[in-house]
Amino acid sequence: MSKKDKPIYGFIRLGNALVPAMNYDLAALESIAQGELVKVEIKQFRNVGRHRAYWAMLQEVIDACGLDYNAEKLHDLIKLHNGVIDFITLPSGLTVSIPASISFDKMSETDFQTFFRKAETWLAKTYGYFRQEAA
Incomplete structure (x- = not known):
């Protein structure tokens, strides 16, 4: 899968936590086991x-x-x-x-x-x- 084809998930910062912005993002997060280390690329969305x-x-x-x-x-x-x-x-x-x-x-x-x-x-x-x- 190319970088262009990879989905982009949105999260909102609340304190020191990132919270899924929508159900789509939550579904992606739920596919990860508790305690599993993941790679996150921090980028702000464009206006x-x-x-x-x-x-x-x-x-x-x-x-x-x-x-x-x-x-x-x-x-x-x-x-x-x-x-x-x-x-x-x-x-x-x-x-x-x-x-x-x-x-x-x-x-x-x-x-x-x-x-x-x-x-x-x-x-x-x-x-x-x-x-x-x-x-």
Whole structure:
């Protein structure tokens, strides 16, 4: 089973204990024997509303400015101009920058908040766009 196919379980911290968030999570926990040691990877869930707001903001900029490219291309430009990049070396030996991923498993919520603010600043400087509500 690949990492992508593995289920993700949600737990809520209450004091020094992690409590299953839903019945689905409880069922997974009940499959483990009392006293059995388990491996836990602590990751905070990303804010889906903020992620949607980001993509809505991109579409607003495209519509307001009459840009002739789509949200994905604007997203790539934002990443390139704000250092969210990966380096690859071409067969010729030339190293180039390509946009990196901001997917939930590649970027923490804290890092996404920082990226969102940088994107807003870049959009304001580049296109004169100012969002009405805060991210």
